Amino acid sequence: MLLEGTFPYVAGGVSTWVYDLIRAMDDLTFSIVYLGAHRRGSRKIHYPIPKNVTDFREIHIFDYQMSTRPVPRSVGAKESGLLREFLLDLKQLKTSSFAEAASLFGGGRQAGRRLRLEELAYSFDIWKIVEETYLSQAPGVSFIDYFWTWRFIYLPFFALLGVRLPQAGVYHCVSTGYAGVLGALGKLQHSRPLVITEHGIYTRERKIEISQAEWIYSEQADQIKVTREQDFFKEWWMGLFSFFSRLAYDQADEIIALFEGNRKIQIEEGALPEKTRIIPNAIDADSYSYHERREQKGKFRIGFMGRVVPIKDVKSFIRACRIIYNELPDIEVSIMGPLDEDEEYYRECLALVEEESLGGIVKFHGKVNTRDYYPGLDVLVLTSISEGQPIVILESGASGIPVVASDVGACRELLYGSSPDDKLIGKSGMVTPMYNPEATAGAVLAILRDPDLRARMGRAGQKRVNTYYRSEDLFARYHELYYKYSQEL
Amino acid sequence: MAGIGFRIEKILEGDTYIDSVKAHFYSSIIFSGPWLVSILTLFLISFFSVRNLHNQQIVILRSLIIYIYAFSLIVTGVLYLSASRYLADKLYQKDPEAFVPAFNSLSIMVMAIQSSLGWFFSGFLNVDTATRFLVVMLYLTISMLWLVMIFLTALRDYGEITRAFVAGSLVAVAASFFLGNYFGLKGYLCGYFIGHLLIVILLCLRIFVEFASRRIFDREIFNFLLNNKTLVATGLCYNLGIWIDKIVFWYSPQAYTVSSFLRTFPDYESANFFAYLTIIPAFSIFLIHVETEFYKKYRLYYIAILEKGTYSDIRRAKAKMISTLKSSLLRIVLNQGLISIFTVFFAERLIGMLGFSYVIIPIFRICVLGAFLNCLLLIAVLIILYFDFKDIALKVTFIFAVTNGLFSYATSFMSLPYFGYGYAGAAFVSLVCAYYMLDYKINRLEYLTFGLQPLGVHREEEIA
Numbered sequence: 001m002l003l004e005g006t007f008p009y010v011a012g013g014v015s016t017w018v019y020d021l022i023r024a025m026d027d028l029t030f031s032i033v034y035l036g037a038h039r040r041g042s043r044k045i046h047y048p049i050p051k052n053v054t055d056f057r058e059i060h061i062f063d064y065q066m067s068t069r070p071v072p073r074s075v076g077a078k079e080s081g082l083l084r085e086f087l088l089d090l091k092q093l094k095t096s097s098f099a100e101a102a103s104l105f106g107g108g109r110q111a112g113r114r115l116r117l118e119e120l121a122y123s124f125d126i127w128k129i130v131e132e133t134y135l136s137q138a139p140g141v142s143f144i145d146y147f148w149t150w151r152f153i154y155l156p157f158f159a160l161l162g163v164r165l166p167q168a169g170v171y172h173c174v175s176t177g178y179a180g181v182l183g184a185l186g187k188l189q190h191s192r193p194l195v196i197t198e199h200g201i202y203t204r205e206r207k208i209e210i211s212q213a214e215w216i217y218s219e220q221a222d223q224i225k226v227t228r229e230q231d232f233f234k235e236w237w238m239g240l241f242s243f244f245s246r247l248a249y250d251q252a253d254e255i256i257a258l259f260e261g262n263r264k265i266q267i268e269e270g271a272l273p274e275k276t277r278i279i280p281n282a283i284d285a286d287s288y289s290y291h292e293r294r295e296q297k298g299k300f301r302i303g304f305m306g307r308v309v310p311i312k313d314v315k316s317f318i319r320a321c322r323i324i325y326n327e328l329p330d331i332e333v334s335i336m337g338p339l340d341e342d343e344e345y346y347r348e349c350l351a352l353v354e355e356e357s358l359g360g361i362v363k364f365h366g367k368v369n370t371r372d373y374y375p376g377l378d379v380l381v382l383t384s385i386s387e388g389q390p391i392v393i394l395e396s397g398a399s400g401i402p403v404v405a406s407d408v409g410a411c412r413e414l415l416y417g418s419s420p421d422d423k424l425i426g427k428s429g430m431v432t433p434m435y436n437p438e439a440t441a442g443a444v445l446a447i448l449r450d451p452d453l454r455a456r457m458g459r460a461g462q463k464r465v466n467t468y469y470r471s472e473d474l475f476a477r478y479h480e481l482y483y484k485y486s487q488e489l
Numbered sequence: 490m491a492g493i494g495f496r497i498e499k500i501l502e503g504d505t506y507i508d509s510v511k512a513h514f515y516s517s518i519i520f521s522g523p524w525l526v527s528i529l530t531l532f533l534i535s536f537f538s539v540r541n542l543h544n545q546q547i548v549i550l551r552s553l554i555i556y557i558y559a560f561s562l563i564v565t566g567v568l569y570l571s572a573s574r575y576l577a578d579k580l581y582q583k584d585p586e587a588f589v590p591a592f593n594s595l596s597i598m599v600m601a602i603q604s605s606l607g608w609f610f611s612g613f614l615n616v617d618t619a620t621r622f623l624v625v626m627l628y629l630t631i632s633m634l635w636l637v638m639i640f641l642t643a644l645r646d647y648g649e650i651t652r653a654f655v656a657g658s659l660v661a662v663a664a665s666f667f668l669g670n671y672f673g674l675k676g677y678l679c680g681y682f683i684g685h686l687l688i689v690i691l692l693c694l695r696i697f698v699e700f701a702s703r704r705i706f707d708r709e710i711f712n713f714l715l716n717n718k719t720l721v722a723t724g725l726c727y728n729l730g731i732w733i734d735k736i737v738f739w740y741s742p743q744a745y746t747v748s749s750f751l752r753t754f755p756d757y758e759s760a761n762f763f764a765y766l767t768i769i770p771a772f773s774i775f776l777i778h779v780e781t782e783f784y785k786k787y788r789l790y791y792i793a794i795l796e797k798g799t800y801s802d803i804r805r806a807k808a809k810m811i812s813t814l815k816s817s818l819l820r821i822v823l824n825q826g827l828i829s830i831f832t833v834f835f836a837e838r839l840i841g842m843l844g845f846s847y848v849i850i851p852i853f854r855i856c857v858l859g860a861f862l863n864c865l866l867l868i869a870v871l872i873i874l875y876f877d878f879k880d881i882a883l884k885v886t887f888i889f890a891v892t893n894g895l896f897s898y899a900t901s902f903m904s905l906p907y908f909g910y911g912y913a914g915a916a917f918v919s920l921v922c923a924y925y926m927l928d929y930k931i932n933r934l935e936y937l938t939f940g941l942q943p944l945g946v947h948r949e950e951e952i953a
Contacts, residue, residue: 124933127940134800142797147939229797 001172004035004179011046014199018174019047024475028482031055031166035178039063055166061178064159075125079104079114084129090243095250099188106162107185113162120158141229149233153240165189169486176202180248193253193485200388201265206241210234246270258389259410281389282474285465288398300448303377304335305370305392309342313383314349316437322356323441333362336373374399379447384408385434394469397461402454403429404443428461528762537666546674552747557628559732565635566728571720573639575713588700590707592640603632613749623678630685637692649695657688719879723886730890734897734912741901757908760849764856767832768864771825775868783817786810829861851906859913862920869923881926889919
């Protein structure tokens with residue numbers, strides 16, 4: 001299993017998914033390759049390593065081993081020709097020269113490298129390639145920035161292409177990106193199938209990050225030029241990640257998305273439709289106690305589960321609460337989720353609560369054991385501006401709580417059903433447009449004011465989770481996949 | 490992954506680096522300065538000593554002084570580039586307090602080495618203890634003089650150097666002449682010693698006054714020397730290269746013994762030394778031109794890079810730099826060429842005017858040509874150092890030392906008119922090598938500027 005920036009060093013949804021999956025497959029053994037950025041990053045292990053993990057390796061993408069003393073050596077004409085071709089293909093998202101390129105760096109079918117990293121960094125022949133690519137692709141941008149970006153983009157990538165992967169029956173990447181590159185290498189080196197599961201869409205996530213990134217440049221009079229150049233370098237990085245995804249998709253035997261929306265994006269990004277399939281997230285539904293909703297006595301309780309960060313748009317939720325409060329003063333609002341990930345944003349949220357005079361109504365609980373809190377809720381709200389397939393909707397469903405969610409990610413299919421049979425189960429909540437406190441408030445009010453609707457939605461949610469989102473099913477499907485591919489010769 | 494900001498170390502750090510290169514360059518002036526200084530004083534002494542010394546004593550005095558110059562320069566030569574670059578680094582780190590401790594440490598090193606060498610070798614001379622003592626003292630003083638000059642050249646304090654030299658040389662000449670009346674050879678040595686000691690003291694005072702420091706010694710400089718063996722070796726090779734032909738001729742069959750291991754070959758020495766004086770104009774042209782024209786273009790090249798110029802901006806800046814360099818060199822070749830041709834043409838008259846033996850005219854002529862080539866070689870080495878191509882600086886100076894030794898050895902078996910050919914041939918061969926090596930490197934300058942940048946960089950952000 002090839003993991004980038006998740007299990008076991010980073011806590012989160014994907015890591016928990018990996019952890020649960022490995023533990024459920026106790027008749028299989030796993031080799032894990034963990035990819036991190038730097039060794040000096042977080043070293044805290046958040047999950048115990050399950051017993052059936054027999055091999056654990058770490059690769060730090062930006063800590064590649066290489067002499068820092070320049071040792072110019074010459075590179076053969078054939079090698080530099082291959083590299084030139086590979087870089088051109090890379091720009092055009094063509095993956096056909098990958099196998100041969102990998103053999104240059106030591107990650108090919110046969111062990112043994114033809115180019116050392118020192119040669120790639122310092123040799124004159126590689127310099128000629130940098131010069132050529134610059135002149136053909138970006139003759140107008142700052143050369144010094146181009147040069148260093150070239151090094152920072154390609155050297156870690158080339159270093160990664162020298163990795164020899166452990167033997168496995170099947171390679172499973174839980175993202176594309178650098179992990180996807182390793183997956184493609186595993187397939188190449190050992191001729192074993194490659195399965196990719198993407199919880200989010202790697203290229204899309206990178207794109208958001210890159211476009212938000214602030215680029216450090218020294219002051220320059222010509223501001224327009226800087227902007228244009230930034231765009232060039234940003235596009236370069238994005239192009240790299242698109243190539244990574246394309247490479248992983250091309251090499252994969254099976255590409256798994258969590259829900260239909262993401263599957264469509266994968267196809268847009270170059271995945272062959274016949275390789276794609278959907279295996280949704282799942283929960284251990286039986287461990288959630290289902291409550292037939294009580295008749296209304298006392299206050300309505302509205303819940304919000306998620307980290308207090310901008311992407312969850314907590315502010316829209318707070319504004320919606322104000323509108324609800326105007327109509328139905330008898331409410332209690334709980335915001336459950338870590339407060340320390342973006343403390344600035346948390347302070348802004350607190351200020352907003354004050355401003356809207358919701359001081360006694362809205363409570364921040366911080367990180368809690370969600371399971372204990374579901375029974376006390378009448379409705380759960382999700383105002384995220386970006387989501388994959390949120391587990392909280394599944395958990396709410398299992399607990400029989402209706403959900404009002406913004407129309408992002410898989411929220412719609414989770415609440416309204418995806419297949420025709422699924423749709424027949426009925427709605428287990430409502431989707432509303434994002435950034436729209438009025439719509440959110442309207443939906444919440446509709447649910448709170450209609451006990452019958454609440455009960456119907458609760459039952460539908462429970463049925464839907466029990467039918468389609470049971471973790472036993474998820475494990476069974478992956479188990480089947482692993483068996484199928486590891487038997488294959 | 491957030492933005493990838495990079496900080497590039499040293500070379501691309503900013504103007505300060507360029508300033509330090511400039512300092513590196515100035516410090517390498519010291520390559521030629523001491524050599525010319527020694528020739529000038531030698532002429533002065535020879536001129537005056539005729540009046541109150543016997544012929545035999547004059548010959549001993551001359552040989553002693555030449556040996557002292559030769560070996561003090563060769564030994565302290567190891568510090569020329571290395572120590573001056575260390576000082577330039579300290580200057581650009583804005584740490585002038587490092588000067589005095591570095592000076593103290595190096596002085597102790599130089600004194601320790603030179604006094605052991607001096608006492609050891611002077612033991613072989615057939616002279617009385619007082620003379621031996623004076624010889625060693627003079628040897629140490631002259632060695633210290635070269636060391637002090639390294640420090641003052643790093644400061645580009647040429648005015649101070651000149652004033653101290655003028656004062657010291659006047660004292661040296663006057664004291665030598667005066668004491669020579671009473672004590673003969675010893676008097677001359679003593680006067681010479683006093684004059685040079687005065688120069689050293691004046692220049693030392695300048696350093697100590699200017700750069701008061703709380704530290705006394707500096708160990709870092711020794712590590713620096715160990716880590717910059719190429720520069721140490723280049724300094725050694727260069728001075729060895731300049732002297733090796735004289736040394737070879739001293740021990741050739743034509744030379745004669747002055748005393749113990751002191752040998753002399755006046756015809757060759759005089760011709761060679763005198764020829765050297767003819768290249769002073771070329772050197773001044775180069776200095777003036779580098780300061781004004783070439784340095785500006787050189788700086789623009791690095792600015793084009795640092796200011797995020799496009800590749801074509803960089804290439805254009807480089808082309809301008811190279812063409813300026815070429816036109817400067819052309820100017821030197823033309824001007825110095827004229828002077829040298831003129832000198833060769835009027836060699837007989839010049840030699841006659843200065844009262845040298847006419848025998849040396851053929852040697853003198855070829856030595857003038859050799860000096861012309863040698864000065865171009867020196868300029869090439871300076872340019873090489875300017876670009877910080879340490880490896881070829883060492884190669885070129887090494888080639889010069891070896892060829893000058895070998896060719897001179899070979900010609901020393903021929904007859905008199907051919908004696909200078911070894912030197913001129915060596916200078917020619919080395920110049921051709923220097924030209925091709927420099928040309929090769931400059932063609933790859935962009936690559937050398939960028940491609941060989943070590944990856945000792947800080948990434949400010951990471952891919953998450």
